[in-house]
Structures are given as C-alpha cells and as structure tokens.
Amino acid sequence: MRKNIKFFLALTLFVSSTTLTFAQETTNSTAKTFGGRDQYRTWSVGIHGGALTPVVLIGGSDDYTNWDANFGYGISLNKQVAHAFSLQLNAVFGTLSGNNADAPGGRIGDYRSFDTQIGFGIDLRGVANVATIDFLKRENALNFNISTGMGTLAYAPSYINQANALVDWKGRAGSSGDKDFIKSVYIPVGVGAKFKVSEVVSFNIGYTMNFLDADNLDATYGKENSKDKFSYTHAGLEFALGSKTKPNLTWANPVATMYDELKDSTLREDVNKLKDRTTKAEQDVQDLKKDSDGDGVADHLDKCPNTPAGTKVDGSGCALVIPQAKAQ
Incomplete structure (x- = not known):
C-alpha cells in the first residue's frame, strides 16, 4: 500500500x-x-x-x-x-x-x-x-x-x-x-x-x-x-x-450571463440607436402623408399647393378645368 x-x-x-x-x-x-x-x-x-x-x-x-x-x-x-x-x-x-x-x-x-x-x-x-x-x-x-x-x-x-x-x-x-x-x-x-x-x-x-x-x-x-x-x-x-x-x-451561470447581456453598455447603445432609427422612420412616414391644403394629394406630390378648400383637383393636386356647355 x-x-x-x-x-x-x-x-x-x-x-x-x-x-x-x-x-x-x-x-x-x-x-x-x-x-x-x-x-x-x-x-x-x-x-x-x-x-x-x-x-x-x-x-x-x-x-x-x-x-x-x-x-x-x-x-x-x-x-x-x-x-x-x-x-x-x-x-x-x-x-x-x-x-x-x-x-x-x-x-x-x-x-x-x-x-x-x-x-x-x-x-x-x-x-x-x-x-x-x-x-x-x-x-x-x-x-x-x-x-x-x-x-x-x-x-x-x-x-x-x-x-x-x-x-x-x-x-x-x-x-x-x-x-x-x-x-x-x-x-x-x-x-x-x-x-x-x-x-x-x-x-x-x-x-x-x-x-x-x-x-x-x-x-x-x-x-x-x-x-x-x-x-x-x-x-x-x-x-x-x-x-x-x-x-x-x-x-x-446562465442567469448571470443573461443579466450581463441585458446590462451590457454596447447592447444598450445598439438598442438606443435602433430606437432612434425607428422614430426617424415613423416621422418620415408621417411627412410623406402630410397634406397641408387638404385636397387629398400629399404635399410631396402636390404640384399646386394651397388649393382653395372644396376645389376638385386632379392627381397632381391642381384644380380641374370643367368645360362650359355650348349654348343652343
């Protein structure tokens, strides 16, 4: 032994x-x-x-x-x-x-x-x-x-x-x-x-x-x-x-590893950047939908802005010209 x-x-x-x-x-x-x-x-x-x-x-x-x-x-x-x-x-x-x-x-x-x-x-x-x-x-x-x-x-x-x-x-x-x-x-x-x-x-x-x-x-x-x-x-x-x-x-320790990931400063920075990009994209969409004169044509497509209210317009936002009827 x-x-x-x-x-x-x-x-x-x-x-x-x-x-x-x-x-x-x-x-x-x-x-x-x-x-x-x-x-x-x-x-x-x-x-x-x-x-x-x-x-x-x-x-x-x-x-x-x-x-x-x-x-x-x-x-x-x-x-x-x-x-x-x-x-x-x-x-x-x-x-x-x-x-x-x-x-x-x-x-x-x-x-x-x-x-x-x-x-x-x-x-x-x-x-x-x-x-x-x-x-x-x-x-x-x-x-x-x-x-x-x-x-x-x-x-x-x-x-x-x-x-x-x-x-x-x-x-x-x-x-x-x-x-x-x-x-x-x-x-x-x-x-x-x-x-x-x-x-x-x-x-x-x-x-x-x-x-x-x-x-x-x-x-x-x-x-x-x-x-x-x-x-x-x-x-x-x-x-x-x-x-x-x-x-x-x-x-x-999986719990500690997951906690580290959630508290990681780089990860938080990436998340904040993603939030900023999402906010900017949402604002861009709202800007694209904006119609200042209310004629139904978005501003970025409206060739005739500030059309008076109630005016019928064409696809480019300009007033429609209605031909007059000929006298008999």
Whole structure:
C-alpha cells in the first residue's frame, strides 16, 4: 500500500506543478447565453485519493464482522455537456480487506480475514449538478452533484483460512482458470461537491457506493442471491483543459450571463440607436402623408399647393378645368 501512496503523491505533485501557473489566472467571460459549448472549456482531468471500504452507507449483509478502510486512488476524465450535466470516465485502484476477529474463534466457517486487490475499476458515469447556480452571487463557486453509471471491476481476492493459511485466487480466475483477476460488472452511485479554486482548478470531495454483480469480492460466497459492494470516500483536484481565454462550462451561470447581456453598455447603445432609427422612420412616414391644403394629394406630390378648400383637383393636386356647355 505504501507504494500506491507514493505513486499517488507523485502524480498529484506532477499535475499540480504543471498547472500551477494556469491556476492563478482569471478569465473575463465573454460567453453568450445562446453561444453554444464552443465558447467554453468542456474537458477536464482529475486525480483523487481516499478510503476504500467493503461496506456502503445504506447497509446490507456483510460476510465479515469487521471491515478495514484502505487507501484508494484514481483518475477521471470529464466532458461537460451542459452547465448542469457531464459525462465522466473514472478509474479507481486500491485494496479492500476485513476480518472475523469478533466472531467466536476469530472465524466464520473457514474464513478468518480477506484481502482483495483491485486491479482496476473503470466506469462511465453521468454526473448531474443538482445545485449549480448561486442566485445570491454573481459567480458560481460551489456545485453539488449526483452520479451513476456502469463499469467493470478487475479484482484478485484472497483469504486466511481456519488453519491460518493464505488462499489466493491469483492464477485461478477467468473462464480458463489461469487469470490473476476476476472481472465483473458494477454500478457506481455517488454524491459529491466541487469547490472552485479558479477557472482551471477545482477541489472535489465525494462518496461513491459501488454495487457488484458478483458475490466473491471478499473471497467468500455469502447468502444465496447476495451481491457484494464497496464504497470509496475521496477528495482530489480537477484541472480544466483547453484555451486559457475561455471560461469553464462547469462554473457557467446562465442567469448571470443573461443579466450581463441585458446590462451590457454596447447592447444598450445598439438598442438606443435602433430606437432612434425607428422614430426617424415613423416621422418620415408621417411627412410623406402630410397634406397641408387638404385636397387629398400629399404635399410631396402636390404640384399646386394651397388649393382653395372644396376645389376638385386632379392627381397632381391642381384644380380641374370643367368645360362650359355650348349654348343652343
């Protein structure tokens, strides 16, 4: 386990040092409400570490009386699809263990304790931000999320029997019985919180319950139709990828963006100019309709202005000449 901790710390130091410069930068958002995803950073990579335990908060049957909390670690790749939803590819590694020290004789059946190495757990999840907009502040800096998906877990269980001998499944797994790791489908269900450090860096905490479609994660077959499960409590850092000139879609606040657009001075200036043009056009129409002498012909077409009232005029506004009748 010490080797795993050193690897995780080295990975954390490397990623942190390569992104430290970007973490201090601030981005002046030029995003528009209907500008699309291209105006944002939507990809990010994360690292995390924490405690792996062979139990979950909602309870259920356990094959051992005691469980241990072991170090686990992992990485993630996140694609922000919208400000409130993302797809996440996640990988976790570590160890699970427990024992029957509290049972009579320190064992249940042939089992005293177990130790399971997780070769890898890889899953694809949908992550929904259930509280993504802070209406009281101009800038969103805290997201609460829930997630679920499906993945594959590769694990190598072993146990200590009643004779204190190690029984290891390595080299006996797989359909041909010559593999080191058993593979099974699992479903992760998680909750978490994400704290904004900058447009590039966020600090994440979370808890994930993982439900396995198998009953030998702890090297023990328990009750009929029972399935094993394990949990992962973790904290880590997430680093946004992409252009430094773009804001992070994770922290996008559509309400604030729309407000910015409505309050933008350039937009107000354009609206005022449009109002002026509309007013001028309306005045021009009224001028075109003006008929000062009331003869029914607009002034700009009237060739004989100031025609006396009641005079019959032609199309150019001039008085009609009525021929006199010839005497008999």
